[in-house]
Amino acid sequence: MLITILRRILYALPIALAVSLFCFALVHIAPGDPINAILPPDAPADVVDAVRKTYGLDKPLPVQFGIWLWKVLQGDLGKSLATGRDIWPDLSGALQNTLTLALAAAMIGFPIGIVLGSLAGAFRGTWIDRACVGTAVAGVSVPHYWLGMVMVVIFSVTLNWLPSMGASQDGSGGWSLDWEHLQHLVLPAITLSVIPMGIVTRTLRGIIGEILGQDFITTLRGKGLRRPGVVVHVIKNAAPQALSVMGLQLGYLMGGSILVETVFAWPGTGLLLNNAIFQRDIPVLQSTILVLAMFFVALNLAVDMAQSLIDPRMRRA
Amino acid sequence: MSEIASTAPSGLIQAPARAPAGYWSGVFKRLKRDRLTLICAGILLVMLIMILAAPLIAPHSPYQGSMIRRLKPIGFPGYPLGTDELGRDMVTRLIYGGRLSWLLGITPVVMAFVIGGLLGIIAGFAGGWLGMLIMRVTDVFYAFPSVLLAVAISGALGAGIFNAILSLTLVFIPPIIRVAETVTTSVRVLDYVESARASGASVFTIVRVHVLPNVLGPIFVYATNLISVAMILASGLSFLGLGTKPPEAEWGLMLNTLRTAIYNQPLVAMLPGLCIFVTSICFNLVSDGLRGAMDVRS
Amino acid sequence: MSGDLVKVRDLAVRFVSRDRTVHAVRGVDFDLAAGEVLCILGESGSGKSVTLRALMRLNPAARTLMEGTVQVAGRDVVAASEREMEEIRGSLVSMVFQEPMTALDPVFTIGQQIGETVMRHEGLSKAEARKRALELLDLVQIPSAERRLAAYPHELSGGLRQRAMIAIALSCRPKLLLADEPTTALDATVQIQILLLLRRLQQELGMGVIFVTHDLGVAGEIADRIAVMYAGRFVEEGSVREVMRKARHPYTQGLLGATVHEGMRGKRLVTIAGAPPNLETPPGGMPPDICAFAPRCERADAACEQGVPALDGAFGTHRARCIHQIAEAVTC
Numbered sequence: 043m044l045i046t047i048l049r050r051i052l053y054a055l056p057i058a059l060a061v062s063l064f065c066f067a068l069v070h071i072a073p074g075d076p077i078n079a080i081l082p083p084d085a086p087a088d089v090v091d092a093v094r095k096t097y098g099l100d101k102p103l104p105v106q107f108g109i110w111l112w113k114v115l116q117g118d119l120g121k122s123l124a125t126g127r128d129i130w131p132d133l134s135g136a137l138q139n140t141l142t143l144a145l146a147a148a149m150i151g152f153p154i155g156i157v158l159g160s161l162a163g164a165f166r167g168t169w170i171d172r173a174c175v176g177t178a179v180a181g182v183s184v185p186h187y188w189l190g191m192v193m194v195v196i197f198s199v200t201l202n203w204l205p206s207m208g209a210s211q212d213g214s215g216g217w218s219l220d221w222e223h224l225q226h227l228v229l230p231a232i233t234l235s236v237i238p239m240g241i242v243t244r245t246l247r248g249i250i251g252e253i254l255g256q257d258f259i260t261t262l263r264g265k266g267l268r269r270p271g272v273v274v275h276v277i278k279n280a281a282p283q284a285l286s287v288m289g290l291q292l293g294y295l296m297g298g299s300i301l302v303e304t305v306f307a308w309p310g311t312g313l314l315l316n317n318a319i320f321q322r323d324i325p326v327l328q329s330t331i332l333v334l335a336m337f338f339v340a341l342n343l344a345v346d347m348a349q350s351l352i353d354p355r356m357r358r359a
Numbered sequence: 360m361s362e363i364a365s366t367a368p369s370g371l372i373q374a375p376a377r378a379p380a381g382y383w384s385g386v387f388k389r390l391k392r393d394r395l396t397l398i399c400a401g402i403l404l405v406m407l408i409m410i411l412a413a414p415l416i417a418p419h420s421p422y423q424g425s426m427i428r429r430l431k432p433i434g435f436p437g438y439p440l441g442t443d444e445l446g447r448d449m450v451t452r453l454i455y456g457g458r459l460s461w462l463l464g465i466t467p468v469v470m471a472f473v474i475g476g477l478l479g480i481i482a483g484f485a486g487g488w489l490g491m492l493i494m495r496v497t498d499v500f501y502a503f504p505s506v507l508l509a510v511a512i513s514g515a516l517g518a519g520i521f522n523a524i525l526s527l528t529l530v531f532i533p534p535i536i537r538v539a540e541t542v543t544t545s546v547r548v549l550d551y552v553e554s555a556r557a558s559g560a561s562v563f564t565i566v567r568v569h570v571l572p573n574v575l576g577p578i579f580v581y582a583t584n585l586i587s588v589a590m591i592l593a594s595g596l597s598f599l600g601l602g603t604k605p606p607e608a609e610w611g612l613m614l615n616t617l618r619t620a621i622y623n624q625p626l627v628a629m630l631p632g633l634c635i636f637v638t639s640i641c642f643n644l645v646s647d648g649l650r651g652a653m654d655v656r657s
Numbered sequence: 658m659s660g661d662l663v664k665v666r667d668l669a670v671r672f673v674s675r676d677r678t679v680h681a682v683r684g685v686d687f688d689l690a691a692g693e694v695l696c697i698l699g700e701s702g703s704g705k706s707v708t709l710r711a712l713m714r715l716n717p718a719a720r721t722l723m724e725g726t727v728q729v730a731g732r733d734v735v736a737a738s739e740r741e742m743e744e745i746r747g748s749l750v751s752m753v754f755q756e757p758m759t760a761l762d763p764v765f766t767i768g769q770q771i772g773e774t775v776m777r778h779e780g781l782s783k784a785e786a787r788k789r790a791l792e793l794l795d796l797v798q799i800p801s802a803e804r805r806l807a808a809y810p811h812e813l814s815g816g817l818r819q820r821a822m823i824a825i826a827l828s829c830r831p832k833l834l835l836a837d838e839p840t841t842a843l844d845a846t847v848q849i850q851i852l853l854l855l856r857r858l859q860q861e862l863g864m865g866v867i868f869v870t871h872d873l874g875v876a877g878e879i880a881d882r883i884a885v886m887y888a889g890r891f892v893e894e895g896s897v898r899e900v901m902r903k904a905r906h907p908y909t910q911g912l913l914g915a916t917v918h919e920g921m922r923g924k925r926l927v928t929i930a931g932a933p934p935n936l937e938t939p940p941g942g943m944p945p946d947i948c949a950f951a952p953r954c955e956r957a958d959a960a961c962e963q964g965v966p967a968l969d970g971a972f973g974t975h976r977a978r979c980i981h982q983i984a985e986a987v988t989c
Contacts, residue, residue, distance in 0.1 A: 060499040068515040179647070183640035185591045187598050188614060188632025195625040257759040264715055264754075265774045265825065266747030278764050297504030301595050305618075316599060319514040331503075331511045339502050354764055354809045 046350055054343045061339060062114065065332040066107050069324055119329040124321045129329045133314065137333065140303070140310030143234060144295035146227050151235030152242055152288055159246025166251050174243060181240025190233040190305035197229060204228050207307045230306040234299055238291040245287045249280045282353040289345030293338040389652040396648025399641040406638065410457035419448035421455040421608045430624045441627040443613065444620055445606075449627060453634055456608040460635065463520065463593035463602060463609070465586055467527035472582040475532040479539020480574060484547055484566060494540060500533040509592055513601040523602040527593055531585055538581045539574065546573045580650045587642040594635050610635050662833055662865040663689035663712065667725035670707050674720055678938040681707040683889035683946075684725075686968075691832065694859060694866045696880035696897075698873065698912070700933055704889040705869045709835050712867070713750050714742050730832055748778040751826040755838040757818035761810040767794075767821045768806030774828045793824040797854060816847035820854070827858065834859070836868045840875060852878050873912060877901055885909045888934050888949035891968060895975035905977035908950045929953055948979070956981040 085093075094100050101109075113120070119129040155178075162174035198206035205226050253259070253276050262272050296311075303312030311330050318326035350356040390396060409416065418437075424445035428435075431442040440449035482490035500508065512526035546552060552569045560568075594611025596602040603609040605616065613631040620628045670682040682704040689695050699705040710716045711723055714734055727734040729750055737745070754760035762770060771793055772786035781789060787806070794802035797820040810818055819839060826834060836855065840848040856879050859866050870876055876883050876897070883900040885893040885908065893906040904910045911929035931953035946965050951957040960980055968978040 056495075057499055057502050060496075061502045064499065064503075065511075068511060071512075072515045073517060179640060179643050183587055183591075183636060183643045185594060185611075185614075185632055185635045185639065187595060188629070188635060191614070191618065191621060191632065192629060195621050195629070199622055199625065257754060257756060258762045260715055261752075261754060261760045261822075261825075262762070264713060264746055264752045265777065266743045266745070267773065267777060268743055271773065271777065275762050275765065279762065294504045294506075297507035300506060300510055301598060304599060315510060315514070319510070319599065319601060322517070324515065327511070327514050331507060334507055335503050338504060338507075342502070354766075355811055 046356075047347055050343060050346050050350075054339055058336060058339050061335045062111055062332060063107065065328050065335065066110055068328050068331065070103075072324055114332070119332075120325045122326050123323045124317070124326070129326055133311070133326075133329060133333060136309060136311045136314045136330075137337075139308065140296055140299055140312065143227065143230055143299055143303070143308060143310055144292060146231035147234035147295050147299075148238060148288070148292050150231055151238035152291075154235075155239045155242025156246055156284070158239075159243040160250050162243065162247040163250025163254065166247075166254075171247075175247065178240040178243035178247075181236040181243070183240075184236055186233055186236060187301040187305050189236060190230065190302055193229045193233055194305070208309065230302050230308050233305070234295060234302045237298070238288075238295060241291060242284075242288060246280070246284055249283050250276065253279045282349045282356075285352070286345050286349050289341055289348070293341045296337060296341075297334050386652045390648065393648045393652065396645055396652075399644040399648070402637065403641050403645065406457060407461070409454055410461060413454045413458060417448075417451040417454050419451045421447065421451050422606050423447065430620055430627065432624055433626055440630060441624060443617060443627070449630060452608045452613060453610070453630060456610045456613055456631060457634065457638075459520070459597075459603055459607060459609040460590065460594055460611065460638070463523055463527070463597070464590035464638075466524050467531055467593070468582050468585050468589050470524075470528045471531035471535050471585070472578065474528070475535030476539050476575070476578050478532070479536040479578070480543045480566070480570065482536065483540040483543025483574075484562075484570060486544075490540070493536065497533045497536045500529070501537075505530050505588075506592065506595070509596060510599065510601065513596055518601050518604055520603055523593060523596050527589060527596070530592070531589065534585070535578060535582060539578050542574045542577045543570060546570055576653055580646060580653060583642065583649060584646040587639045587646065590635060590639045590642065662691045662693070662730060663687070663867070664728040665708075665712075665726065668708065668711060668727060669722075669724045670704070670711050670716060671722040672716075672720055673722055680936045680938070680943075681889055682711065683936075685886075685889075685891055687884060687891065687894070689833075689865050689867065691865050692859075692863045694856075694868060694879055694881045696868045696870060696876040696883045697886055698870060698876050698883055699886035700871055702933055702936070703886045704936075705886045706837050708886070709752070709837055709867060709869050712833075712835060713746055713752060715746075715752070744778075747774050747831075748829040749831055750833045750835060751829070751831040752835040752837060753819070753822050753826045753839045756842045757815065757822045758810065758842075760822060761818060763810055766807050766809055767813070767824075771806075771821070771825050771828050774825055778829045789828065790824075793828055794821070796827065796858070797821070797824045799824070815843050816850060819843060819847075819851055823851075823854065823858070827862070830862065831864060833865045833867070836866060838870050839868075841870070841872070848875070855879065873901070885912070889936055890949065890965070890978065892950065892979070893977040894968065899975040903975070905975065905982040906950075906979045907954050907956055907981070907983065909977070910983060911953075950979075 099106065117130060119133065121127065122129050122132070125132075158174040158177060162171045162178075165171050194206040197204045206229065208226060258275075259272065262275055267275075299308075299310060300312030300315050302308070303310045304316045307313065311334060315327060315330050317323070318330065424443070424447040426446055428438070428442050429446040430444060431438055431446075433439070433441045435441055438448050438450070440453065442448055443452060478493050482493040503511070509526050509530045512529055513522055516522040516526065547570065552565060555565050555569055593602060594609070594614070597609045597611030598615045600612075600615070603612050605612065610631040614628075614635075617628040617631065665688070666686050668682055668685040669680070672679040672681055685704075685708055687695065697705045697708065707716060712727060712729060712734065714723070714737070716723070723735055725735065729745065732741070732745060732749070734742070734745075761767075768787060768790050771790040772783070775781050775789050776783070776786045790806055791802050794805055799805050799817055799820050805813065805817070805821070810821070813821065819842075823839075839855070840851050843851060852875060855866070855868075858864070859879075866879075868876070868879055880897050883893075883895065883897055884891045885900065885906065887908050893900060893904065893909045900909060901913070904913055908929070914928075934949055934952070945962075947962045948954075948957070948966055951961040954961070958981075966978050966980045969976045
């Protein structure tokens with residue numbers, strides 16, 4: 043058991059290293075001298091040289107990567123070009139907001155997806171199946187940034203029920219569990235939830251359909267188990283796969299909310315990224331992507347471990 | 360869009376046993392009975408013809424606007440779908456916008472199909488350190504949610520059609536490699552491939568005769584599924600200002616520039632997104648239909 | 658031949674889907690006395706497994722059409738409500754399946770899978786169920802039973818898995834055990850062990866057993882009576898001795914000729930030419946019902962295409978569905 047966990051961690055480490063290498067390379071694939079990505083174009087020549095030295099940009103690339111990685115590991119993500127402030131404090135605040143939004147979307151999308159997917163899997167080939175699958179296909183096919191705008195038009199502009207911008211009335215960025223803040227969360231969370239809803243539906247339909255087609259279901263019926271008894275077996279068989287899909291989806295929600303955050307001006311990592319792109323603030327872009335990708339790697343690891351914990355077939359294999 | 364990792368669909372992983380002689384006629388027969396797929400394919404065909412014939416059928420110029428007829432509503436005389444924030448005809452802009460949106464959505468998938476398919480088949484067939492290397496690099500790209508990867512690359516490279524296509528291609532190569540590798544591996548160990556190998560057929564012959572015919576179908580179906588994701592993602596990049604630049608017409612970009620109009624002309628402002636939605640859902644359903652028709656077991 | 662345990666009359670099972678209908682079973686009659694072992698012998702697709710499942714109404718409910726009379730211990734299986742069937746399954750009748758790897762739930766332990774059956778039917782507590790499960794593992798001769806209770810199916814060998822499957826089937830002391838090719842997926846040495854176990858348990862517990870197989874050797878080993886099935890019908894029925902020694906139906910004789918057994922050294926194996934018929938309704942509707950074996954039969958003539966021959970003969974309980982029955986004994 044312990045060995046399994048250690049092996050998974052060992053396997054995740056090189057991935058994490060490669061991910062940071064990729065993020066490091068982002069500065070270098072940006073057109074022009076990387077120094078332009080760090081300094082404003084009108085910086086005087088002596089400043090350019092000084093910065094080049096402090097960032098080690100005069101050294102060979104592998105050394106530069108080492109220096110950069112060392113700083114990152116110590117929590118030093120550098121400074122923003124646009125604001126001149128340290129990146130980490132802004133980024134951590136944004137991360138919290140993005141996590142809030144992602145969790146809210148997951149709490150809407152996952153249960154609906156589970157119900158629709160189970161129904162579709164259990165009633166394959168019937169109109170129930172078609173209705174659930176239709177909803178799922180619509181969910182994964184809808185451009186969610188457009189859906190966000192449609193929601194704003196209906197619920198903010200026309201009905202004037204819910205706010206369309208930001209995370210709170212005063213824009214302080216702080217968050218607490220009250221209606222004042224929740225009402226800002228509703229539209230973006232629903233908008234963001236349609237994709238995981240669709241994907242969880244599709245996946246669960248496949249999983250449930252496959253399980254119900256297996257021989258042991260006949261055995262269970264042959265033992266005289268009633269429907270609830272059989273359902274327990276189906277759930278326990280479906281859980282590992284379903285869990286892993288939902289874990290990954292949570293990661294995609296974190297990394298994929300940039301469009302929805304832009305539409306709703308939600309002060310998360312997506313908005314941070316969007317501003318960074320707009321201002322060509324490469325250090326912020328790099329740091330945000332690094333942190334999100336690392337979060338995703340960690341989440342993958344956690345899902346992997348959870349899966350091997352609850353699936354006896356993997357536990358002792 | 361986050362779907363690309365999770366829908367490496369179980370139905371595709373098992374390669375069909377060698378396609379019998381009447382396989383393709385069977386596929387077409389099943390497709391012909393599938394009305395939903397036919398309707399969607401029809402819609403896509405009409406769209407394709409319209410965007411190809413854009414200069415012939417568009418009633419106005421896609422760039423020429425007029426300040427005095429900005430943001431006219433749907434049904435305005437001479438402008439059946441209204442005008443945009445610069446007074447340009449929406450019908451024209453939507454038709455022209457389809458050209459770039461389709462280009463941005465389909466090109467990366469086609470390129471990823473070729474590159475990813477090739478790498479995946481090599482990885483699956485050769486195995487060994489080469490296959491290992493390809494798959495481990497693929498794993499690294501899997502560590503990024505697809506939207507994030509596209510935004511990261513485009514964001515670093517800067518806006519532009521070429522950069523957008525490049526970044527989207529890079530996004531779609533890894534999942535195609537995975538599907539291609541899985542399918543190829545499953546075909547490679549099949550008895551008839553083993554026996555071809557044992558009877559001394561060259562690697563080239565085995566790949567051409569046994570592997571490719573069985574592997575290309577599933578990869579192709581998977582790629583058609585990605586087109587839907589790619590359309591949304593490509594327009595999304597433009598929406599963020601990372602794809603096309605104004606004054607080009609592109610659905611995502613139009614959606615972005617019309618955002619300010621949602622208070623005055625919400626219906627007009629929603630049109631480009633509706634186009635993306637319809638295209639995306641049609642590609643999705645056609646892909647599902649294809650998969651169903653090509654799945655011998657069903 | 659009293660039908661005090663099982664009575665089947667005119668059983669027909671069809672599988673109906675949107676674009677096709679498969680006539681899997683087309684009129685089967687038989688009886689089974691308590692403590693008797695009947696072996697249904699046939700190729701794959703002959704309808705033997707479907708017949709077996711029909712006795713428990715285990716064929717997929719949504720697309721199965723079942724007609725005729727099926728009575729198990731006086732209970733009407735065709736007319737029973739789903740509720741009643743759930744009561745009967747696992748307690749009065751239970752089944753052992755062909756492939757124990759897939760027939761057992763991979764994520765539940767052996768102990769749980771035995772326990773839930775007795776808890777379901779006899780309302781035992783968890784602790785009592787565990788005790789019963791232990792007894793059952795001993796009964797089917799699984800060594801170190803205590804440890805195996807906590808094992809998952811993939812942790813057991815094929816033979817042990819099938820023993821566990823049998824333990825589940827026997828957990829509520831059924832009067833009728835249905836076995837669907839229970840030895841086919843196993844190694845030859847393990848096959849024999851399982852057969853011996855089944856025969857011993859059948860005698861100890863006095864169960865009626867219906868055993869489906871395509872293996873003549875297995876049938877001869879365990880059965881009191883043999884029924885040979887072809888294209889959805891019984892084509893020959895009799896005691897083991899009668900059928901194995903004096904097969905009257907050309908198909909049965911073909912089966913015997915295609916099997917390797919003692920006393921055949923130096924002789925050529927004979928195979929039956931052709932393939933079993935497709936039981937799907939063809940596009941033009943069902944053709945007139947004739948002897949299904951006629952197209953492959955050496956003895957067939959015009960008379961064979963006049964209708965389905967009746968299952969009978971001048972030999973008492975040994976009956977065959979053929980108008981050109983083989984009178985002389987098969988020498989082997």
